[in-house]
Amino acid sequence: KGRDADAVTAAFREFSAKNLAKEKKPSIRRRLTKAKEQAKRQELERGEKIKNRDRGLER
Template sequence: MQEEVNEKVIALSIKTGKLSAEVLQKSMKFFLAQAKKQIDRRQIPHGRQTLKQLAKQNAGLSNIEITKDNIKAFEGTAKKYGIDFALKKDATESPPRYLVFFKGRDADAMTAAFKEFSAKKLSREQKPSVRKALAAFREKAKQLQAGREQIKKKERGIDR
């Protein structure tokens, strides 16, 4: 019984004048390539995809607007939640709008992902900027150095 389940039979029809090993090999390679193409077509893409691929999945699409600066950061959050989405740039307006399309059944996951994304974004904005602090410290260091140089000049002037 187990042997019957494991065995698969295929029918391969070849028109040839003389059947040789080379002809049989080429025909088997062609058959396997066609079978692989069919399997690849059946697989549904996940994550970021084109709007056309997303529409082919017949799931009903919803969209939200996002800013250009947040696109890359949003992709990581969407990947974490396993959301299939497509980005579309609406260039008819100035400045252009960016829309994120997603499946209607992913609306709950999208809501959760956006809550996490916005919380992460707010926490980043509330943290002090390391670059600004570094720039302030550089300015203080320049002022201290200028003060030291003035003191050295005064000491040199008194010593002479």
């Protein structure tokens, strides 16, 4: 019975460590939302650069 208790304790430690790691990791939805916001910001910046760019060709 001593070995069984050790095995159960080890399994519980492993299980609780995995759960803590899952809680610390950001959810996929949050990561997706951040990525969308970042892409939108980059698109806006890129659009402003194109609008403000001087035309180098003069005739």
